Structures are given as structure tokens and as C-alpha cells.
Amino acid sequence: MNEQYISLAHGNGGRLMRELIDDVFAAYLGNSALDTRADAALVGALHGPLLLSVDGFAVQPLEFPGGNIGSLAVHGTVNDLAVAGAIPRYLTLSAILEEGLEIELLVRAIKALAKAATNAGVSVVAGDTKVVPRGHGGGIYFSVSGVGEQDSGLHLGMHRIQEGDRILVSGSVGDHGTAVLLAREEFGLSGEVESDCGSVLELAQSLSSIEGVHFLRDPTRGGLATVAHEVAVATGHRIRLEESAIPVRDSVRSVCEILGYDPLYLACEGRAVAFVSADIAEKVLYIWQQQAAGSGSAVIGIVEKGDAEVLLQTPIGGVRMLEELEDDPLPRIC
Amino acid sequence: MNEQYISLAHGNGGRLMRELIDDVFAAYLGNSALDTRADAALVGALHGPLLLSVDGFAVQPLEFPGGNIGSLAVHGTVNDLAVAGAIPRYLTLSAILEEGLEIELLVRAIKALAKAATNAGVSVVAGDTKVVPRGHGGGIYFSVSGVGEQDSGLHLGMHRIQEGDRILVSGSVGDHGTAVLLAREEFGLSGEVESDCGSVLELAQSLSSIEGVHFLRDPTRGGLATVAHEVAVATGHRIRLEESAIPVRDSVRSVCEILGYDPLYLACEGRAVAFVSADIAEKVLYIWQQQAAGSGSAVIGIVEKGDAEVLLQTPIGGVRMLEELEDDPLPRIC
Numbered sequence: 323m324n325e326q327y328i329s330l331a332h333g334n335g336g337r338l339m340r341e342l343i344d345d346v347f348a349a350y351l352g353n354s355a356l357d358t359r360a361d362a363a364l365v366g367a368l369h370g371p372l373l374l375s376v377d378g379f380a381v382q383p384l385e386f387p388g389g390n391i392g393s394l395a396v397h398g399t400v401n402d403l404a405v406a407g408a409i410p411r412y413l414t415l416s417a418i419l420e421e422g423l424e425i426e427l428l429v430r431a432i433k434a435l436a437k438a439a440t441n442a443g444v445s446v447v448a449g450d451t452k453v454v455p456r457g458h459g460g461g462i463y464f465s466v467s468g469v470g471e472q473d474s475g476l477h478l479g480m481h482r483i484q485e486g487d488r489i490l491v492s493g494s495v496g497d498h499g500t501a502v503l504l505a506r507e508e509f510g511l512s513g514e515v516e517s518d519c520g521s522v523l524e525l526a527q528s529l530s531s532i533e534g535v536h537f538l539r540d541p542t543r544g545g546l547a548t549v550a551h552e553v554a555v556a557t558g559h560r561i562r563l564e565e566s567a568i569p570v571r572d573s574v575r576s577v578c579e580i581l582g583y584d585p586l587y588l589a590c591e592g593r594a595v596a597f598v599s600a601d602i603a604e605k606v607l608y609i610w611q612q613q614a615a616g617s618g619s620a621v622i623g624i625v626e627k628g629d630a631e632v633l634l635q636t637p638i639g640g641v642r643m644l645e646e647l648e649d650d651p652l653p654r655i656c
Numbered sequence: 657m658n659e660q661y662i663s664l665a666h667g668n669g670g671r672l673m674r675e676l677i678d679d680v681f682a683a684y685l686g687n688s689a690l691d692t693r694a695d696a697a698l699v700g701a702l703h704g705p706l707l708l709s710v711d712g713f714a715v716q717p718l719e720f721p722g723g724n725i726g727s728l729a730v731h732g733t734v735n736d737l738a739v740a741g742a743i744p745r746y747l748t749l750s751a752i753l754e755e756g757l758e759i760e761l762l763v764r765a766i767k768a769l770a771k772a773a774t775n776a777g778v779s780v781v782a783g784d785t786k787v788v789p790r791g792h793g794g795g796i797y798f799s800v801s802g803v804g805e806q807d808s809g810l811h812l813g814m815h816r817i818q819e820g821d822r823i824l825v826s827g828s829v830g831d832h833g834t835a836v837l838l839a840r841e842e843f844g845l846s847g848e849v850e851s852d853c854g855s856v857l858e859l860a861q862s863l864s865s866i867e868g869v870h871f872l873r874d875p876t877r878g879g880l881a882t883v884a885h886e887v888a889v890a891t892g893h894r895i896r897l898e899e900s901a902i903p904v905r906d907s908v909r910s911v912c913e914i915l916g917y918d919p920l921y922l923a924c925e926g927r928a929v930a931f932v933s934a935d936i937a938e939k940v941l942y943i944w945q946q947q948a949a950g951s952g953s954a955v956i957g958i959v960e961k962g963d964a965e966v967l968l969q970t971p972i973g974g975v976r977m978l979e980e981l982e983d984d985p986l987p988r989i990c
Contacts, residue, residue: 330987331982331983333877333987334877334878334981334983334986334987335876335877335878335879335882335981336878336882336980336981336982336983337980337981337982338982339877359814359886359890360740361709361735361736361737361739361740361873361874362707362708362709362736362737362740362742362802362804363707363708363709364705364706364707364740364806365705365706365707365708366705366706367702367703367704367705367706368701368702368706369701370701371698371699371700371701372698372699372700372701372702372746372803373696373697373698373699374696374697374699374746374748374781374782374803375695375696375697375748375782376748376749376750376782376783376784376799376801377750377784378750378751378752378784378785378786378799379786380752380786380788380792401695402695402696403695403696405695406694406695406696406698408696412706412708414708414709414710414801415710416710416711416712416750416799416801417712418712418714418752418797418799447708448708448709448710448801449710450710450711450712450799451712452712452713452714452797452988452990453987454714454794454797454988455987455988457791458714458792458793458794459792459793459794460788460792460793463752463786463788463797465710465712465750465752465784465799465801467710467748467750467782467799467801468696469706469708469803470696472698480693539695540695542669543667543668543669543673544668544669544670545669548669548670552693556693646670646671647668647669647670647671648665648670648671648672649665649668649670652668653664653667653668653787653789654786654788654789656786
């Protein structure tokens with residue numbers, strides 16, 4: 323295509339839209355099921371119950387150390403399926419583009435999206451593009467839906483969580499939130515923090531058929547503290563986290579201290595939190611630590627009898643209550 | 657919920673977001689599969705190959721005579737599945753909301769969305785909400801993906817279209833485009849035109865198991881002329897349309913004449929175009945005319961041997977070539 327920037331005509335159903343779809347979307351996402359001329363994609367049958375998810379992406383800036391909105395969009399949806407016990411199979415992509423967007427930036431996002439999809443073993447089989455006028459968008463908004471098959475070896479649900487369960491996280495928390503924060507350059511801090519943006523599919527799959535794995539979740543918006551809160555409210559149990567056990571990078575801690583954020587409330591985009599029986603906690607820790615995506619795994623807490631609340635045990639022996647998130651610490655993080 | 661307007665905190669994963677999801681989305685869309693606390697929805701198995709589609713919605717204004725962005729979003733995705741020969745089963749909804757949006761408007765959109773979904777026999781089983789800062793959105797952007805089962809009695813595809821096929825449309829064209837145009841109030845014309853926004857699912861289903869139904873499409877962006885173009889290019893055949901046979905409302909014709917638009921390029925959102933064998937054209941016409949959604953059906957053209965082009969036969973005996981759409985006649989129509 324000859325154009326350098328997205329114009330309203332790229333969304334009108336005519337020639338420019340066809341060229342955009344052929345030269346950008348189909349060129350990088352092409353697969354046997356993706357027919358850009360069809361109204362819907364015909365794909366092979368899936369076995370057993372389906373798992374469906376959807377996630378919208380409005381991160382700002384569109385590119386940040388460790389990823390961009392394209393890789394983020396695939397990982398977000400794939401991870402939602404993975405922690406629900408699904409094997410992701412198909413994705414659909416809705417793109418809302420802003421007039422004036424540099425097409426090269428879109429190409430970089432779609433390339434990253436295609437690479438992440440390939441790595442996760444999923445195909446983007448259907449798509450749609452809309453263009454909104456300058457000043458009515460954020461450059462790129464993506465919405466990605468996913469369809470997966472149930473992994474018969476993973477039986478997960480908040481209702482399976484029991485008193486005494488141990489809580490694990492697969493790596494350092496708050497990296498994504500901090501990386502995006504620094505990439506905004508609003509604070510004059512140099513960005514040495516990379517987003518953890520990545521797939522947790524292998525982490526989830528590696529726990530298949532292990533008795534005692536009760537619940538998995540990826541701590542995105544609202545971070546680890548919000549996952550703990552959701553579990554406390556849903557189960558009626560007390561969640562006790564050990565502050566010194568929670569992996570936080572020094573660089574993330576420094577930035578958070580300077581700016582007054584709590585890394586426990588900042589988004590991860592490539593971490594999993596697991597609630598498992600006490601007797602298999604060390605085994606799960608070992609399995610995760612063998613994997614690149616889980617090399618920083620740690621056991622960080624326990625599910626206790628008590629009120630539905632989240633307590634943080636501090637290194638000096640104190641206890642701090644982690645409240646439900648109220649104000650937005652960091653909007654447009656995913 | 658107490659708030660009257662959407663704030664950034666409605667998208668942060670915390671309390672306000674939970675209340676928005678519970679009080680607006682879950683309240684109207686609730687069904688057994690929709691668990692707003694889950695990362696993915698577990699739904700029943702589907703039989704045979706799946707059909708997947710996705711559509712983004714950025715219509716402006718958000719409400720217009722005959723519909724709003726909520727009803728439009730369901731019909732758009734359901735219709736894409738229907739004309740592809742699918743029976744729609746499940747939808748997912750991604751909402752990108754703009755800070756400052758009136759929550760009552762969102763409620764009206766979600767109510768309309770829920771009603772349209774119920775009428776089409778589909779459930780919204782998963783959703784996601786993001787909030788973008790004031791000035792970075794259009795109030796509401798929806799992306800709706802759909803999963804359907806293949807209707808074993810509908811074998812459709814552009815490659816099935818043959819020379820001699822007759823072309824039908826299920827009702828007047830350009831209604832949606834014109835209604836949205838007038839609703840923008842940029843032109844000082846009073847809006848007596850209603851959008852045709854609606855489901856074509858029954859129209860498609862009523863042709864199941866009829867030999868000779870080759871291809872269906874809903875003429876949205878780019879209108880009837882763009883569907884004709886896509887078929888001409890894909891099949892290499894000439895498409896000849898009879899201008900006097902194409903149903904266009906007088907009010908739509910008047911508005912288009914004043915403003916210099918061609919109704920053949922304006923979007924419909926509740927019409928289907930069918931390409932069928934000549935010998936069943938009258939039968940299909942009869943079947944469609946018996947239905948409310950198809951009462952204005954007409955046979956409007958024929959597929960001929962010749963170059964890949966679209967010709968419009970005018971009432972005075974002339975012939976006009978309908979070119980591929982270049983400039984955007986009307987952005988943000990769906």
C-alpha cells in the first residue's frame with residue numbers, strides 16, 4: 323500500500339480498506355481459516371465444552387519495553403483462557419484505528435501479534451477494522467476474543483480453593499505496570515524496567531493432571547492484591563500474603579517508592595497466581611521454576627480460616643490490610 | 657451504582673469496575689454461562705465445524721432512529737454468522753468506554769443489546785470493559801465476536817455463484833446509512849428515516865435445505881454496490897443490477913439527492929443479498945416476502961458472463977458502471 327497514515331477511507335469498506343486488510347492484517351496473520359472476503363471463518367470442530375473469553379486493549383503508549391499492544395493483546399486473551407483451564411485454539415481480532423495513525427506502527431503491532439499467536443499455538447481466524455476520526459481514539463484499540471478446548475486434566479475454580487491452600491506467583495509482580503508507566507515519560511525516570519508481557523499457557527499446562535491444583539489467575543489490572551481480594555470475597559476466607567516472599571524487582575520497587583505506588587496493585591501481563599493444596603506446593607514450585615516463564619516463582623501466601631480479607635505480613639512482624647482497589651493507580655495499562 | 661458518569665476508575669479492576677459490571681452488564685446480559693468473576697466462560701459443546709466472526713462498532717451518534725450501538729452490535733455479528741450459513745450460539749462483548757460517558761446511555765445500549773441477543777437466540781457469555789480518558793474515545797466502542805454452528809442445510813460460498821444466478825435483496829437499501837446521517841444533525845434535515853438495523857437470521861434460515869442457494873451477504877459498509885463488486889472481483893463474472901428493481905425508500909432517495917449520496921453505496925444493517933439459481937429465484941422471493949424482515953424483497957439483478965464489473969441498468973435504457981468505493985461517503989456508520 324502507498325499510504326503512510328490511516329485515513330477514514332481505510333475503514334469504509336472500499337479499496338483502501340481492502341488494501342489495508344490484505345497488506346497488513348492478512349499478510350502477517352494469514353492462515354488457512356482466515357478468509358478476508360468471508361463474513362465468518364469456518365474452523366474445525368472442537369472437542370467437548372468450549373471456553374470463550376474476550377479482552378480489550380487500550381494501553382498507552384502503544385509500544386513499551388518488553389512488548390506492544392499487539393503482543394499484549396494475544397497474551398491477554400491466551401492467558402485468560404489458559405488460567406481457566408483451556409487450551410486456546412482460535413482468536414478473533416477487532417481493530418479500532420484512529421485517523422492519522424502511522425501505518426508502520428500498526429505493522430509492528432500486527433507482527434508482534436502474529437508472533438505471539440504462533441508461539442501460543444493459536445490462529446487469528448476472523449477480524450474487523452474500523453477507523454475513527456482523529457481525536458476519537460488512542461491510535462489503536464484491539465479487542466481479541468478467544469475460543470479454547472477444556473484441558474481435561476485441569477479442574478479449576480474459585481470454589482475449589484480450601485483453607486490451608488498455598489498461594490504461588492510465577493515471577494516478579496508489577497513489571498508491566500511499571501514499564502508502561504515509565505514509557506509514558508511523564509515522570510522523567512529512565513525506563514530500565516521491561517514488561518513481563520508473555521504467555522502463561524505453558525505454566526498452566528504443566529500443572530495438568532496434578533491433583534490439588536485448585537485455581538489459577540493472571541494478575542493483570544489491579545495486580546496481585548486484586549486477585550487476592552477477589553478470592554477472599556468469593557471464598558469467604560482470609561488470604562495472608564508474606565511480603566518478603568513476594569518477588570518484586572529492585573527497579574520496580576524504586577520507581578514505586580519514588581512515585582508512591584504499591585507494586586502489589588500494579589498489573590502483570592505474564593504471571594500466573596496459583597492456589598494449590600499445601601502438600602503439592604513445593605512440587606508446583608519446582609515445576610514452575612524449571613520453566614523460563616516461571617523461573618522467578620515463589621510461594622507467597624496461604625488461605626486461612628477467618629474473615630474475607632487480605633492481610634500482608636510485613637518483614638518486621640507487622641500486619642497490613644490490603645484494601646480493595648478504589649482509585650485507579652494507573653489507567654490504560656492493558 | 658451511585659455514579660452518573662463513567663470515570664477512569666470504572667476500568668481499573670477495582671470496586672467501581674465491579675459495580676459497573678454487576679449493575680449494568682451482568683444485570684441485563686446475565687445467563688448461566690456468564691460468570692463475571694471468571695477469566696473465561698465455560699459453555700456447552702457445539703456440533704461439527706464452528707463458524708467464528710467478529711465486528712467492531714464505532715457508530716456516531718450512539719443512538720439513532722431504529723436502533724443504537726447495542727442493537728447494532730448484536731445484529732452486525734449475528735448477521736455475519738447468519739449469511740455465512742451458521743446458527744449463532746454465543747457472543748462475547750468488549751466495551752471501550754470514554755470517561756464522562758453518561759451511564760444511563762450505556763444502560764440503554766446494553767438493554768438493546770440484551771434484547772437483540774435474546775431475539776436472535778444467542779447468549780453473551782464473556783465480556784471485558786476498558787475506560788479511556790475523555791477525548792480518546794467515541795463514548796462507546798463495542799466489539800462483538802460470535803461463535804456459531806454450521807447449518808447443515810446451507811452450503812454457501814462465493815465460489816458457488818454461477819452465471820445466470822439471480823440476485824435478490826431482502827428490502828430497501830441505504831436506510832441505516834441515511835438514518836445515521838440524519839441523526840448527526842449536521843445537515844439540518846429532519847429525520848424521518850429509520851435504520852433497518854435488525855436480524856437476517858430468519859431470512860437465512862428460511863433458505864436452509866433449498867438446492868440452488870449459492871451465496872448470502874449482508875450489505876453493510878459500502879452498501880449493495882460493494883457486495884456486487886466483491887462478487888464480481890471474486891468470481892470474475894459481470895454483475896448486472898436493474899436500477900428500477902432495487903428498493904429504495906422515497907425519503908432515502910430524497911435525502912441522497914439533496915446531499916449527493918448514492919443509496920447503493922450506503923450501509924444497510926438488516927438486509928440480506930442472495931445469489932441463487934434462476935430456477936429458484938421466484939421461490940426464494942416468495943419465502944422472503946412472507947417474513948416481516950423480508951416483506952420488501954425483490955429480484956434486482958443477474959450474474960452474467962463478461963468482465964469482472966458491476967453494471968447498473970437505468971430505467972431509461974442506459975447503463976452505468978458502479979465503480980469500487982474510493983472515498984468514504986459516510987464514516988462511522990457501524
